[in-house]
Amino acid sequence: MPSGDAILFAQLPGQxxxxxxxxxxxxxxxxxxxxxxxxxxxxMVRLDPPRNRDHGDVALGAFQLAKLAKQPPxxxxxxxxxxxxxxxxxxxxxxxxxxxxxxxxxxxxxxQVLTAIQTEAAPYGNAxxxxxxxxxxxxxxxxxxxxxxxxxxxxxxxxxxxxxHRHLGATVHGINHLGDWGMPFAKMMTAYMHFGDEAKLxxxxxxxxxxxxxxxxxxxxxxxxxxxxxxxxxxxxxxGEDNVERRMWQMLRDESLKAFQGPYSRLGVTFDHxxxxxFFEDKMDxxxxxxxxxxxxxxxxxxxxxxxxxxGIKVPCLLxxxxxTTLYHTRDLAAAFYREREFSPTRILYIVGSEQKLHFAQLxxxxxxxxxxxxxxxxxxxxxxxxxxxxxxxxxxxxxxxGNAVFLDEILDQAVAKVRGVIAEKNPDLEDPDAVxxxxxxxxxxxxxxxxxxxxxVKFDWDAMLAFEGETGPYVQYACARLSxxxxxxxxxxxxxxxxxxxxLADAERVLLTMxxxxxxxxxxxDQSEPSIVTNYTIALAGEIHSYLADHYVVGAESAVRDARLxxxxxxxxxLTTGLGLLGIKAPERM
Numbered sequence: 001m002p003s004g005d006a007i008l009f010a011q012l013p014g015q016x017x018x019x020x021x022x023x024x025x026x027x028x029x030x031x032x033x034x035x036x037x038x039x040x041x042x043x044m045v046r047l048d049p050p051r052n053r054d055h056g057d058v059a060l061g062a063f064q065l066a067k068l069a070k071q072p073p074x075x076x077x078x079x080x081x082x083x084x085x086x087x088x089x090x091x092x093x094x095x096x097x098x099x100x101x102x103x104x105x106x107x108x109x110x111x112q113v114l115t116a117i118q119t120e121a122a123p124y125g126n127a128x129x130x131x132x133x134x135x136x137x138x139x140x141x142x143x144x145x146x147x148x149x150x151x152x153x154x155x156x157x158x159x160x161x162x163x164x165h166r167h168l169g170a171t172v173h174g175i176n177h178l179g180d181w182g183m184p185f186a187k188m189m190t191a192y193m194h195f196g197d198e199a200k201l202x203x204x205x206x207x208x209x210x211x212x213x214x215x216x217x218x219x220x221x222x223x224x225x226x227x228x229x230x231x232x233x234x235x236x237x238x239x240g241e242d243n244v245e246r247r248m249w250q251m252l253r254d255e256s257l258k259a260f261q262g263p264y265s266r267l268g269v270t271f272d273h274x275x276x277x278x279f280f281e282d283k284m285d286x287x288x289x290x291x292x293x294x295x296x297x298x299x300x301x302x303x304x305x306x307x308x309x310x311x312g313i314k315v316p317c318l319l320x321x322x323x324x325t326t327l328y329h330t331r332d333l334a335a336a337f338y339r340e341r342e343f344s345p346t347r348i349l350y351i352v353g354s355e356q357k358l359h360f361a362q363l364x365x366x367x368x369x370x371x372x373x374x375x376x377x378x379x380x381x382x383x384x385x386x387x388x389x390x391x392x393x394x395x396x397x398x399x400x401x402x403g404n405a406v407f408l409d410e411i412l413d414q415a416v417a418k419v420r421g422v423i424a425e426k427n428p429d430l431e432d433p434d435a436v437x438x439x440x441x442x443x444x445x446x447x448x449x450x451x452x453x454x455x456x457x458v459k460f461d462w463d464a465m466l467a468f469e470g471e472t473g474p475y476v477q478y479a480c481a482r483l484s485x486x487x488x489x490x491x492x493x494x495x496x497x498x499x500x501x502x503x504x505l506a507d508a509e510r511v512l513l514t515m516x517x518x519x520x521x522x523x524x525x526x527d528q529s530e531p532s533i534v535t536n537y538t539i540a541l542a543g544e545i546h547s548y549l550a551d552h553y554v555v556g557a558e559s560a561v562r563d564a565r566l567x568x569x570x571x572x573x574x575x576l577t578t579g580l581g582l583l584g585i586k587a588p589e590r591m
Contacts, residue, residue, distance in 0.1 A: 003332075018210060020104050020112050020516075021047055021058065023089050028060065031083035041068055049517055056094065056101030057109070057513060063098055073098030077487050105507055110502040110568075113515050116496050117571040123519035124575060127169035131346075134165045135173045135339050135377075138351035139269070142179035143256035143276070144188035144209045147263045147408050149386050149398045149460070150353075156446045157454055158351040159269045159584045160531035167582060168526055172341055178276030180253050181331065181375040184233035189248050190226060191216035193233075205255040206407070231323070238281070238325055253278070263408045266442055268584045280334035284326050287334040288319065294370040307363040317362040332363050340374040347377050354382040354455065359501060381529040384457035386449075398460055416441035418466055419474075427591070436588055440474055441466075443585040447473025450583055451535040471539050473585060476576065479542035480587040482549070483573035487566070494570040495563045504564040507552065511544045511568065515575055522582065531583060538579040 025045055062413075066076035077095040084093035084102070091103045117124045141151045162174040171482050179185070191212040200208040215420045220226040237245040257274075264270070280287075288304070291297050296306050302322035306316075319330050328383040339345055350360055354367020360380035367375035387395040420437040423430055430436060448465035449458050468474045487494065505512070514537075520539040524530070577587040 001342070010335070020089060020109060024058065024084075024102060024104075027084055027087075027090065028080070032065070034083060035069065035080070036090060037065065037068055038413060041065055044068070049513075049520060050099070050101055053510075053513060055099075055514070056092075056103050058104075060100045061098060062100060065318055066098070066407045072358065079281075088354055094277055105283050106506040106512075107184050107225070107502040108510070109512050109516070110505040111182045111497070113386065113443045113512050114500070114505075114567050114571050115484040115497045117515065117574055118494075118567065120574075121487060122169075123522065124578065126167055126466050129171070131171040132165070132168075132170035133343055133345045133347075134161075134170045134175070134344055135175060135345045135348040136162050136165070136351065137175045137177050137335075137349065138162075139264075139271075140177040140352070141178060141260065142184055144252050145184060145213060145256075146206045146210045147260055149408055149411055151456075152263075152267070152445070153383050153386060153449060153458070154351045155264075155267060155269055156355070156449050157381070158349075158585060159267070160534070160582060161349060161351070161381075161526070161529060163441055163584060164522060164526050164531065164534065165444075166521060167578075170526075172272070173339075173345070174270070175339075176274045176276070177335065178253075178257075178274065178278075180249075180256075180351070181237075181281070182275035182326075182328065183230065183234055185249070185252075186237065187216050187220075187227075189233050189237075189245060190230040192248065192252065193491070194219075194226075201255060206259045209252070209256075228433045231325075233322060235325055240281070249278070255429040263412070266409075266412055266438075268586070275335075277328075279330045279336065280331045283334040283338060284330050287330065287337055290332065290337065291319065291366070291370060294372075296366070298361060299535055305367045306369060308362060308369065311365040311368065313358070313361055313365050315358065315362070317366050329363060329366070330361065332359075333366065336363070336367065336372075336374050336378065340372075340377075345374075347379060348374070349381050351381045351383070352528075353385060356380070357382060379529070382452070383454040386460055388460045395457075395459055412442050412445065415445050415462075415466065418462065419444070422466070431590060436591060439586045439588055440477055440591065443477060443580075444473040446583065447476070447535060450531045451539070453532050471536075475589075476538045476542045476580065478591050479545060480573055480576050480580070481589060481591040483545065483569050483576070484589040486549075486554050486569050487573070490562070490566060492566075494566050496566060498568050500564050501560055502564070504561050505568060508548055508565075508568055511541075511548050511572065514541050514544045515571065518575060525582075533584050534579055538576055538583075541572065541576055541579065545569075545576075 024047065029042055032045070044064040045060065047058045047060055050056050062073050062080065064078040065080070066073040069076050074095070077098050077100050079096040081093045081100045084090060086092060087255055089105060089108045091105045094101050094374050099187055129565065136158050139151065139155040141147055150180055158174065162172050165172045188209060192209070192573070193216050195212055197208065216226065233245050235242055266529050291306065297319070298305055298307060300316065303318055304320040305316040305318050308317060317329050318327055320326060339348060352360065357380065360378070364375055364378045367378060386398040388398045390396050416437050419441040420433065423433045423437055432481070444465050448460070451471060452458060464470070466474060468478055518537065521533050525533040552565060554562060557565060580587045
């Protein structure tokens with residue numbers, strides 16, 4: 001194709017719509033061919049938003065290309081920029097040191113971006129299916145224990161990553177790898193046998209089991225025989241026989257799953273597979289045989305281990321205890337082999353706290369030592385703690401005043417009640433205030449969790465995260481509600497893009513440029529397993545559309561201007577709704 005030809009993005013009656021980046025890329029490839037660079041240069045053409053948008057709309061770093069051309073980067077950048085002459089799409093190409101900054105014509109930019117959003121074309125709509133298969137292991141609470149604020153981080157991070165990867169066309173398997181096996185469960189079972197009350201269990205399962213577990217820990221300090229009893233119960237559970245332990249395990253597991261459904265439903269979280277540790281009970285022997293066949297299994301004081309010193313890991317990976325029982329690593333190995341066989345994943349993401357760094361380094365190390373291909377897919381996605389402010393004003397690990405775990409449903413209820421109070425004060429006539437309070441209150445907590453880099457600790461500050469101004473969920477949700485309100489006030493259908501004079505939106509360049517950044521934000525979030533990139537994108541877009549509307553009327557504007565701005569408002573509402581949706585957050589039409 002000649003370098004100046006348009007790349008068709010979509011065909012609408014009476015007009016051709018050009019994909020700006022594809023058009024620019026084609027122009028660059030033609031220029032690079034004129035410079036007689038090797039074919040591998042095509043893979044080095046990467047267009048990104050510049051750090052300073054005053055320099056241009058997109059930028060190309062010329063470092064790799066210059067190296068291929070055996071020229072200093074600034075010299076090569078200047079030579080390449082000269083070959084990109086202005087056309088109907090590209091306004092300018094200016095070399096600044098080793099970078100080339102490009103600026104698009106505003107009407108072409110408005111046409112491409114708004115057409116793509118209105119027609120739900122990728123990247124604003126879902127991408128076509130590709131060959132990426134991503135397993136995301138997230139949430140994974142221990143049964144018979146409360147679903148507390150700490151569990152929420154893995155849950156909302158994993159849920160967002162599932163949605164982001166699906167948007168990009170990957171086949172996603174969201175997996176809840178429940179902690180329903182091992183010694184923690186054996187302790188719970190022993191506690192129930194000694195202190196349990198069936199009526200209390202059915203009335204409030206998680207609270208009763210939480211109290212039982214605390215009671216067990218206290219009693220075990222006075223009577224160590226309880227720990228041995230728990231170990232014996234676990235050995236009986238692993239025997240595979242239909243015994244008391246097996247029936248109790250099923251009952252407590254069922255009660256836990258019913259209780260977990262409450263928080264999952266409120267958070268908008270679903271799973272493709274709920275395959276807890278118990279699912280791999282009959283698969284662990286085969287996994288151990290596979291480790292042994294690889295010649296990496298060793299015996300240490302009667303236990304079976306894999307040493308990993310060659311990977312810089314001093315602590316051996318323990319796979320079977322002296323009494324023959326299994327551990328987390330045994331089940332995680334069995335799970336990795338199962339996922340490899342069933343799903344052929346390109347990535348397996350384990351959304352688990354930073355404190356488990358050694359565990360996943362050992363898991364990956366064992367697989368690498370076995371020379372298993374699935375090792376390349378294994379990625380630990382760590383995250384920090386949730387912190388609350390102590391009475392002394394210090395940020396500490398989230399806990400109640402008594403130091404006990406805090407049930408998540410209590411936190412969600414508190415957030416909803418606070419938002420309901422704001423609604424009663426500021427908008428008492430709001431339609432269905434309870435539903436809005438639920439959406440905004442729960443979303444505020446989720447948004448607060450996702451807006452910072454996941455490796456950082458999250459500060460749980462009620463006033464900050466429930467504010468309707470600043471970098472908060474309510475602020476972005478209010479932008480959606482405001483845009484919806486404008487569309488209602490105009491009381492007419494949103495015009496089709498084919499009828500718009502896009503030159504009238506030259507004053508909306510900052511909004512349009514921010515819209516263009518959506519594809520980069522979503523792709524980076526997927527590549528880096530970092531939903532905060534999308535979260536902060538929604539904050540930026542909400543800020544730009546708020547600023548634009550402060551100076552540009554829609555209702556009451558001259559008809560051609562009104563129609564163009566309506567399309568812009570509708571596109572912003574759609575894109576904010578999509579961005580929030582990728583985070584698992586609803587976009588209310590009224591607030």
